[in-house]
Amino acid sequence: MSIDDRLNELEIRLPAASNPAANYTNCVQTGNLPFVSGKGPVPQEGAPPKGKLGGEFLTEDGYAFARLTALDILAAVKLELGGLDRVRRVVKLQGFVNATPDFEEHPKVLNGASDLMVEAFGDRGVHARSVLGATSLRAGLPIVIEAIFEVE
């Protein structure tokens, strides 16, 4: 089954890939490794969320934001590659969680993106990752995630 079919079956709809926030590009491929720029949660409609985990947002909010962010990452990769079926592996995710100094549940937040990758790609979606609490992020976003993929 193609990844696109799988996403359809799971009723996961990719948004149009968001534009880079400044003078750079969404994705640069070197060899067979596409490096994806830091992306944030882009809602289907309305303004992007603004606030901190441990402050305005609960861990389950963060999980949902991380999942939204992963959709934007996949949209960027799909646009770059012309489709997702050439993805051989999700290599790495790095998550920046806009957090208060006493927040401790960063992994549960990033799971929103990790779970989406495994839903979409199965075993090929299991990745290395790291996550940290940022003191602030662009436009007050609650999360930014960057990614490295391996393609055929």
Add this chain to the structure above:
Amino acid sequence: MSIDDRLNELEIRLPAASNPAANYTNCVQTGNLPFVSGKGPVPQEGAPPKGKLGGEFLTEDGYAFARLTALDILAAVKLELGGLDRVRRVVKLQGFVNATPDFEEHPKVLNGASDLMVEAFGDRGVHARSVLGATSLRAGLPIVIEAIFEVE
């Protein structure tokens, strides 16, 4: 001399590799580059440390935590590769130090990991790296480090 023999000679004992904190894996190899997930200091016994550099912990505490973290990274690589002798180079470390806003000695903290890599691998252990102050980390850990290696 094998790396394992060298570690024995230096009386450096690797722990059992810690499990990933969530839905991901310790290490993903693409081409000849294993990417290691962010790991933290895992003590031989007792609970992991909790607190900030510039707060509860002194720079020399952080150095020791970074060294402990490097041991967990090597344990993860050893488990993945079946041994450390195939390591051709430590390519990069990235350190996240759980720190107060006025902490300035992040490099001295990460040296605990860098020194261990050079002890273990000699010239092949000299790496690129970067380090930053995180406002918070998972479970209140004082440091998390991720790594990229090159293998034969």
Add this chain to the structure above:
Amino acid sequence: MSIDDRLNELEIRLPAASNPAANYTNCVQTGNLPFVSGKGPVPQEGAPPKGKLGGEFLTEDGYAFARLTALDILAAVKLELGGLDRVRRVVKLQGFVNATPDFEEHPKVLNGASDLMVEAFGDRGVHARSVLGATSLRAGLPIVIEAIFEVE
């Protein structure tokens, strides 16, 4: 036109590459990918800047610091490669902005480095990137940037 000639034409002068701040090296190349360690703004004379975006420094100060940092990154790559003409692509920049919890203009700060890369390398200078607010950085620097290049 060679990159060196282009930099001359643009009156962009590279500093002498700064030394690593601790027990590591400026640049490790694996395959055709040089990974450059986190570098900071090194002024031609006087002490390095110290302070936070959103605090002591304005966004336009940060832009200038990011540009200075990019010069130090290029100096490190030039020293490693023996020249910049072998650079085929700027693959990725990752910026750590020493920022207050309410700062929101991280992309405008990192643009100082991104714009310099595009000035120097043209289309080959367009890169993937991410940026986050760090709660503190070494020696109180306002910004640290690490980079990945692709060479011939």
